[in-house]
Amino acid sequence: MASHKLRLCTSPSIGFGTIKRTRRIGNFVCKATSVVFRDLDADDFRHPLDKQNTLILRAIPGLNELGRALLGSVSEQVMLLENIGTSVLVSENQLSELHQLMIEAAEILNIEPPDLYVRQSPVPNAYTLAISGKKPFVVIHTSLVELLTRKELQAVLAHELGHLKCDHGVWLTFANILTLGAYTLPGLGGFIAQSLEEQLFRWLRAAELTCDRAALLVAQDPKVVISVLMKLAGGCPSLAEQLNVDAFLEQARSYEKASSSPVGWYIRNAQTRQLSHPLPVLRAREIDEWSRGRDYLTLLSRATRTSAVQRV
Numbered sequence: 155m156a157s158h159k160l161r162l163c164t165s166p167s168i169g170f171g172t173i174k175r176t177r178r179i180g181n182f183v184c185k186a187t188s189v190v191f192r193d194l195d196a197d198d199f200r201h202p203l204d205k206q207n208t209l210i211l212r213a214i215p216g217l218n219e220l221g222r223a224l225l226g227s228v229s230e231q232v233m234l235l236e237n238i239g240t241s242v243l244v245s246e247n248q249l250s251e252l253h254q255l256m257i258e259a260a261e262i263l264n265i266e267p268p269d270l271y272v273r274q275s276p277v278p279n280a281y282t283l284a285i286s287g288k289k290p291f292v293v294i295h296t297s298l299v300e301l302l303t304r305k306e307l308q309a310v311l312a313h314e315l316g317h318l319k320c321d322h323g324v325w326l327t328f329a330n331i332l333t334l335g336a337y338t339l340p341g342l343g344g345f346i347a348q349s350l351e352e353q354l355f356r357w358l359r360a361a362e363l364t365c366d367r368a369a370l371l372v373a374q375d376p377k378v379v380i381s382v383l384m385k386l387a388g389g390c391p392s393l394a395e396q397l398n399v400d401a402f403l404e405q406a407r408s409y410e411k412a413s414s415s416p417v418g419w420y421i422r423n424a425q426t427r428q429l430s431h432p433l434p435v436l437r438a439r440e441i442d443e444w445s446r447g448r449d450y451l452t453l454l455s456r457a458t459r460t461s462a463v464q465r466v
C-alpha cells in the first residue's frame with residue numbers, strides 16, 4: 155500500500171496526550187492508559203484512495219444535492235424514529251459498558267460521541283447514519299456484540315467514528331441504504347442508478363480503508379483490527395477462541411499472490427466491483443502494512459513520548 159502523505163510527521167497542530175481511565179468490565183475494574191490524538195485531523199489518516207475517490211464523487215454534478223434531496227431531513231427523521239422505536243439506545247444508564255467504550259474511542263479520536271444503538275439481528279453488522287450531521291448515530295447488531303471481544307467491539311465503534319470524523323455523512327448514508335436494500339432510486343434510469351451505485355461503492359471501499367485506520371488509532375494494536383476482519387469473514391462465538399490472526403494474514407498474502415496473475419487480477423476486479431466493502435483479506439493486509447508504516451509509527455512514537463513526559 156502506498157504510504158500516506160507525511161503530514162502527520164510534520165504538522166505542528168497535532169498534539170498527543172494520554173487519558174487515564176477507570177472502567178468496569180464485568181466484575182473487574184480496569185485502570186487503563188491510552189494514547190489520545192488531540193487535534194487529530196481526518197486528513198492525517200485518510201487513505202490516498204479515499205482522497206482520490208472523494209474528488210471523483212465531488213466532481214459529479216449535483217450528486218450532493220441529489221443525495222440530500224433523496225435522503226433529506228424527513229428520511230433522517232424516519233430512520234432516527236425507526237431506531238428509537240426498535241433498538242436500544244446506549245447511555246450511562248443503559249448498557250453502560252458499551253457507552254464507556256464509545257466515549258473512550260471518541261475521546262481518543264478527538265470527536266463528539268454520537269448516539270449508539272444496539273439492534274437485534276443475527277447478521278453481525280455495524281453502521282453509521284448521518285445526513286445533516288446534526289444527529290448522527292451508530293447502530294451495532296446484537297450478533298456483533300456476541301462475536302467480538304470488548305476491545306474488538308471498540309475498534310468497530312472507532313471505525314464508525316472514523317466515518318463521522320471524515321465527514322462521510324451523506325454519501326455513506328446513501329451507500330448504506332443501498333446496501334441494506336431498503337431504498338430504490340426513484341426517477342432515475344437503471345443505468346444511471348447502477349453506475350452511480352458503482353461509483354458510490356468504489357468510494358465506500360476506499361472510505362472503509364480510511365476507517366480501518368481510525369480503528370487502529372483507537373485499538374493501538376493491529377491484531378485487534380485484523381481479528382475483527384477475520385471474525386466478520388468467518389467467525390462465530392463457538393470458534394472465537396481457536397481463530398488465529400497470523401494464519402489469516404498468511405491467507406491474505408496468499409490471496410495477493412494468487413490474484414497477481416492477469417487472470418487473477420481480472421477475477422479480483424470482478425469480485426470486488428459490486429462490493430460495498432473491500433475484501434476482508436485485503437483490508438487485513440492494508441491495516442497490517444499501515445501499522446508498520448512511517449505515518450502510524452511516527453504518530454504513535456510521538457504519542458508515547460508525550461505520555462512519558464506527562465507521567466514524570
Ligand SMILES: [Zn+2]
Pocket residue numbers: 313314317361362365
Ligand atoms: Zn465503514
